[in-house]
Structure formats: structure tokens, C-alpha cells
Amino acid sequence: MLPTWFWVGFLALLGAVVGSFLNVCIWRMPRDASVVQPPSRCPACNTRLRARDLVPVFSFLAQGRKCRYCRSPISWRYAVVETLTAVAFAALYFVDGPTAALAFDAVFVATLIAIFAIDLEHYIIPHELNLVAAATGILRDVWGRAITGAWSHPTALGVPGSDLELIVPASLMGLAVGFLVFLTLGWLGAVAFRREALGGGDLKLAAAIGAHLGWVSAVASFLLAVAVGTVAGLALVAAGLRRRGKYTPYRYIPFGPAMVIGALVVVYSGPALVSAVLSLWWPVPAPAVRSWP
Numbered sequence: 631m632l633p634t635w636f637w638v639g640f641l642a643l644l645g646a647v648v649g650s651f652l653n654v655c656i657w658r659m660p661r662d663a664s665v666v667q668p669p670s671r672c673p674a675c676n677t678r679l680r681a682r683d684l685v686p687v688f689s690f691l692a693q694g695r696k697c698r699y700c701r702s703p704i705s706w707r708y709a710v711v712e713t714l715t716a717v718a719f720a721a722l723y724f725v726d727g728p729t730a731a732l733a734f735d736a737v738f739v740a741t742l743i744a745i746f747a748i749d750l751e752h753y754i755i756p757h758e759l760n761l762v763a764a765a766t767g768i769l770r771d772v773w774g775r776a777i778t779g780a781w782s783h784p785t786a787l788g789v790p791g792s793d794l795e796l797i798v799p800a801s802l803m804g805l806a807v808g809f810l811v812f813l814t815l816g817w818l819g820a821v822a823f824r825r826e827a828l829g830g831g832d833l834k835l836a837a838a839i840g841a842h843l844g845w846v847s848a849v850a851s852f853l854l855a856v857a858v859g860t861v862a863g864l865a866l867v868a869a870g871l872r873r874r875g876k877y878t879p880y881r882y883i884p885f886g887p888a889m890v891i892g893a894l895v896v897v898y899s900g901p902a903l904v905s906a907v908l909s910l911w912w913p914v915p916a917p918a919v920r921s922w923p
């Protein structure tokens with residue numbers, strides 16, 4: 631059994647390296663460029679960056695936030711994403727312990743960080759990221775089935791006209807509920823605002839969050855997202871950063887990033903907060919949440 635400090639240190643280092651790769655995704659994915667080729671270059675002077683220029687956080691600080699070759703300033707985003715991913719990975723140790731669940735959660739959290747940064751700046755969510763997020767949820771469920779011999783928290787759906795029951799794994803149920811909730815919200819928004827209110831990316835992200843968190847926790851994360859999105863939207867308007875009408879109503883409220891915050895809060899806070907959030911809306915005590923291995 632390795633000590634806690636080893637795991638936390640290892641996860642922080644791994645997080646910083648993954649964060650460095652996320653920065654590549656955040657820059658290239660909205661520009662439809664490959665995230666594996668070619669090697670990184672300075673966007674200002676186009677000099678190919680070497681290993682010593684790419685050490686997470688360290689290079690950024692050692693070079694005084696400037697390109698080593700042309701002295702152009704480097705965006706804070708690089709160091710922020712690397713630091714955030716390092717902290718997020720290390721903190722997962724206290725959520726999952728040294729288990730396989732940690733690996734699935736780490737991929738999910740990394741994907742959410744990239745989605746947050748890309749959606750905030752470009753108002754799009756790349757399909758690949760939603761696909762990776764959904765896949766980790768389904769794989770986590772399948773992995774739990776493989777080691778325990780049973781699906782964790784499946785939903786039994788009665789088949790009408792027979793006494794057959796359909797056992798739906800938590801990840802697929804979450805995927806379906808997330809998708810249907812947002813399909814309904816999008817339709818209601820389109821009727822109310824007479825234009826597209828929710829992007830297809832938001833819909834797929836909702837399905838991916840559902841696949842990873844299970845439907846109950848996913849619904850709690852969506853409610854948190856509505857609260858976060860509303861507060862952030864109003865704050866941005868108050869600060870005069872966004873004028874009404876420039877974006878569709880949902881773009882006016884930054885909803886993809888709000889959904890990411892909602893999902894992250896659920897991942898890190900555990901069942902107590904999910905129950906508290908749901909009990910504000912749910913007339914009965916909130917059921918068990920996100921507890922499959």
C-alpha cells in the first residue's frame with residue numbers, strides 16, 4: 631500500500647502533463663487541427679517548441695510568461711489549465727482512493743476542463759470530447775459489472791403488456807435521461823424564444839454527463855448548472871460584458887461551462903450535496919447517487 635503523499639504527488643504531476651495536452655486540445659480542436667501532429671509551435675513566431683519550453687507550469691514561469699524566441703506574451707490559460715488539472719487529479723484521490731474508478735473519473739474531469747475552456751471562448755463543444763466523456767461513463771459501468779458480477783444501480787423498466795422487466799445499466803439510463811431532458815428543454819426554449827435555444831453540443835454534453843454520473847446525479851448537476859449559468863449570465867450583463875440580443879438566450883447565459891461546473895461539483899462533493907440540491911425540488915428523499923465502482 632503506497633502512502634497518500636505518493637499518490638497525491640503522482641496525480642498532481644500526471645495532471646500537469648495531461649493539462650499541458652488539454653492546452654493543445656483547447657487551441658487546436660476549435661480550429662479543426664490534429665491534436666497529435668505537428669509538434670507545438672509558438673503561435674506568434676512559429677518557432678518549433680522544444681522539450682524545455684513545454685514543461686508544464688515551470689516553463690511558463692521560468693520564461694517570465696514570454697516566448698523564449700520572440701518574447702511575445704504567453705496566455706495565462708496555459709498555466710491555469712495545467713495547475714487546475716494537477717489540483718483536480720490530486721483531489722480525485724480523496725474522492726475515489728487508489729482505485730480504477732479514479733482513472734475513469736480523471737479522464738472525465740480532464741474532458742470537462744477542455745470543454746469548459748473551448749465552449750467559453752468559441753461557443754462550441756467538439757464532438758470528440760463529448761464522445762470521450764460518454765465513453766468513460768459507459769466503460770466505468772461495464773468495468774464495475776465485470777469485477778462485481780452485477781450492474782450497479784440499474785433501472786428496471788417494465789415492458790408494457792407483459793411482466794417482463796428491462797434492466798437498463800446506470801450509464802445508459804443517464805445517457806438517455808440527459809439527452810431527453812435537454813431535447814425537451816431545447817424544444818421549449820425554441821418555442822419560447824422562437825429560435826434555437828440550445829446547441830447540439832449542449833445536448834450531447836448532457837448525455838455524456840448522464841452516462842458518467844447516472845441520471846439522478848446528472849439531474850442534480852443540471853439544476854446546479856441552471857443556478858450557475860443564471861448567476862454568471864446576470865453578472866456578465868451587470869458588468870456590461872454582453873449585450874442582450876448578441877447571442878441566443880442560452881448563449882447569453884454560458885450554459886456549456888455552467889454544465890461543466892455542475893458536473894464537477896457533483897463529482898467532488900459526493901452524495902450529501904446532491905441530496906441537498908435535489909431535496910429543494912424533489913418531494914421525496916433523493917435516491918442513492920453515483921456510487922458504482
Ligand SMILES: [Zn+2]
Binds near residue numbers: 674676677698701702
Ligand atoms: Zn514566439
